[in-house]
Amino acid sequence: MSGSRSIVKLALASPPVSVESARTQPAIQVSNLSIVFDTKRGQTIAVDRVSFDVAPGEFVCIVGPSGCGKSTVLNTIAGLEVPFEGDILVEGSPVYAPRPDVGMVFQQPHLFPWKSVRRNIAHGPRMHGKSKADANAIADDLIAMIGLKRFADAYPNTLSGGMQQRVAIARALANQPRVLLMDEPFGALDAQTRAVMQDNLLELRDRIKATIVFVTHDIDEAIVLADRVLIMSAGPGRILRDVAVKLPRPRSSSIMVEPTYLSLKKDCLDVIRAEGLRAFNQSDAS
Amino acid sequence: MQDGTSAPQKIALRTDGRNRRTDSARLRRLNILVGALSLPLFVGLWELASRSGAVNMVLFPPPTVVAAAVLEWIRSGQFLGDLSASLLRVTTGFIVGGALGILLGILTGQFPVVSSLLSPLFHILRPIPPIAFVPIVILWFGLSEAGKLFLVVWGVFFTVWLSTHIGVQKVDRGLIRAALMLGTPRRQMLQEIVLLGALPYIVVGLRTAVSISFYTLVAAELAGTFAGIVYRIEIAQQNMQTGQVMGGLAALGLISFIADRLFAALAERTVWWR
Numbered sequence: 201m202s203g204s205r206s207i208v209k210l211a212l213a214s215p216p217v218s219v220e221s222a223r224t225q226p227a228i229q230v231s232n233l234s235i236v237f238d239t240k241r242g243q244t245i246a247v248d249r250v251s252f253d254v255a256p257g258e259f260v261c262i263v264g265p266s267g268c269g270k271s272t273v274l275n276t277i278a279g280l281e282v283p284f285e286g287d288i289l290v291e292g293s294p295v296y297a298p299r300p301d302v303g304m305v306f307q308q309p310h311l312f313p314w315k316s317v318r319r320n321i322a323h324g325p326r327m328h329g330k331s332k333a334d335a336n337a338i339a340d341d342l343i344a345m346i347g348l349k350r351f352a353d354a355y356p357n358t359l360s361g362g363m364q365q366r367v368a369i370a371r372a373l374a375n376q377p378r379v380l381l382m383d384e385p386f387g388a389l390d391a392q393t394r395a396v397m398q399d400n401l402l403e404l405r406d407r408i409k410a411t412i413v414f415v416t417h418d419i420d421e422a423i424v425l426a427d428r429v430l431i432m433s434a435g436p437g438r439i440l441r442d443v444a445v446k447l448p449r450p451r452s453s454s455i456m457v458e459p460t461y462l463s464l465k466k467d468c469l470d471v472i473r474a475e476g477l478r479a480f481n482q483s484d485a486s
Numbered sequence: 487m488q489d490g491t492s493a494p495q496k497i498a499l500r501t502d503g504r505n506r507r508t509d510s511a512r513l514r515r516l517n518i519l520v521g522a523l524s525l526p527l528f529v530g531l532w533e534l535a536s537r538s539g540a541v542n543m544v545l546f547p548p549p550t551v552v553a554a555a556v557l558e559w560i561r562s563g564q565f566l567g568d569l570s571a572s573l574l575r576v577t578t579g580f581i582v583g584g585a586l587g588i589l590l591g592i593l594t595g596q597f598p599v600v601s602s603l604l605s606p607l608f609h610i611l612r613p614i615p616p617i618a619f620v621p622i623v624i625l626w627f628g629l630s631e632a633g634k635l636f637l638v639v640w641g642v643f644f645t646v647w648l649s650t651h652i653g654v655q656k657v658d659r660g661l662i663r664a665a666l667m668l669g670t671p672r673r674q675m676l677q678e679i680v681l682l683g684a685l686p687y688i689v690v691g692l693r694t695a696v697s698i699s700f701y702t703l704v705a706a707e708l709a710g711t712f713a714g715i716v717y718r719i720e721i722a723q724q725n726m727q728t729g730q731v732m733g734g735l736a737a738l739g740l741i742s743f744i745a746d747r748l749f750a751a752l753a754e755r756t757v758w759w760r
């Protein structure tokens with residue numbers, strides 16, 4: 201299947217693509233993306249001309265205030281939402297609908313309550329035509345990776361929130377996506393569990409080598425995890441700043457006391473504060 | 487991070503089986519006892535009242551007379567015939583009506599076009615009490631079993647259809663999105679995610695339909711037939727066998743009670759993840 205896709209890609213690329221540029225082709229290209237919702241009170245602009253690229257294997261965090269359109273951007277990359285304007289390319293090809301090479305983890309785990317942990321994780325491979333045995337083997341590998349071996353046959357309603365979210369991550373990884381989208385996956389967890397989950401994710405990330413776009417409104421979480429942090433303005437969402445996080449890897453949440461970390465955080469907070477003030481004054485004026 | 491305390495010890499478990507929950511357990515046992523006495527008390531009072539001479543014993547026979555009539559009914563072999571005739575009507579009607587209701591409920595719930603086509607019609611037909619169809623059913627089907635089936639199916643269908651329709655529309659959007667992201671094809675989406683997601687609603691609809699099916703059974707058998715529990719009640723009434731009438735009513739109550747309980751137990755198992 202991947203073979204046939206690469207043939208199509210070659211045939212479509214009219215000017216011969218050099219090896220160099222093929223290697224640096226972004227995993228995700230968002231250009232001039234605007235998203236408008238029709239509501240009862242007319243149209244709302246949720247996202248206003250957002251552009252950014254994500255390099256293959258890069259870990260990008262998007263931060264911004266509630267309602268600024270983070271989820272909307274992510275859903276559109278996932279193919280769950282249709283852009284009003286602009287284009288989205290994943291691995292060079294446009295996104296029209298959910299694709300097997302793009303995985304998603306939502307703020308809520310959304311596990312299938314009637315399926316055991318193993319069968320939840322095996323769902324994706326099963327849907328892609330894998331045999332039951334193969335799908336279960338994939339699931340068992342991932343279950344070991346997320347440290348839930350003891351719960352392989354448990355049902356979601358018997359798991360804690362953190363465990364459920366780990367299963368949701370494993371379920372998204374079971375299809376071996378090239379791009380993993382995560383929408384505030386740890387937002388509903390307590391601070392302790394969240395720190396553990398962040399470390400888990402960093403470890404996992406070294407093994408799966410997927411490109412990750414991670415939405416959060418926690419600036420600490422963003423800096424700990426990301427190679428780059430995109431800061432969005434209050435709605436309609438636009439990208440205010442693109443901050444490179446040049447902290448050494450492997451990282452863990454203990455990095456949060458380093459001076460380089462703190463100065464980065466200060467930069468980000470300054471941008472956010474200025475934006476908050478602007479938004480506040482604007483809403484006051486109107 | 488300091489290890490100031492030793493490893494926490496587990497609390498000691500009591501081995502005598504007593505804890506604070508024991509008191510509420512005692513209260514519960516009392517309630518069960520009172521519950522068990524409820525029926526005998528009622529039957530005893532009934533016996534006394536009807537033998538006291540204050541009421542007409544022919545119209546209001548005591549439980550012993552009713553029991554004798556029921557025994558006679560069973561011994562004559564008619565009871566088995568009546569029971570199976572009624573149960574057959576109810577179960578076939580329930581299964582056919584339920585299956586149609588689930589199928590169309592999924593279609594109208596999932597596809598707006600189908601809903602636009604059928605929902606207005608269903609919403610107009612639904613409120614008409616099934617009993618009101620008895621005259622036309624007799625014209626169409628005469629006294630045949632098809633007519634009886636039609637009435638029960640009619641009664642069951644709309645309830646199941648509506649609850650399935652609502653259930654499908656209330657399926658957690660998050661589950662659907664998650665399934666979409668995992669590459670679930672349309673067919674699997676309907677068969678698995680939508681159907682199971684709507685199942686709690688469907689089951690509630692089916693349970694309501696259990697009592698509706700008995701209620702339409704009454705109409706169906708009163709419309710004229712040759713066997714059945716309600717038919718027997720009607721015949722007994724014409725012969726002034728009040729004991730048999732009451733026995734029939736009790737049998738009907740008991741059967742629909744058992745059906746409801748069985749269904750509730752089944753439902754609990756079907757949507758165990760709730």
Ligand SMILES: Nc1ncnc2c1ncn2[C@@H]1O[C@H](COP(=O)(O)OP(=O)(O)OP(=O)(O)O)[C@@H](O)[C@H]1O
Nearest residue numbers: 237239246265266267268269270271272273417435
């Ligand atoms: N389906 C929809 N219909 C109408 N408006 C919507 C819809 N989804 C989102 N919006 C609007 O778009 C804007 C962005 O919403 P979005 O959910 O993307 O925000 P967010 O940044 O993810 O917020 P949060 O941090 O609270 O999750 C909001 O103003 C919201 O009201």
Ligand SMILES: [Mg+2]
Nearest residue numbers: 270271272383
């Ligand atoms: Mg959101």
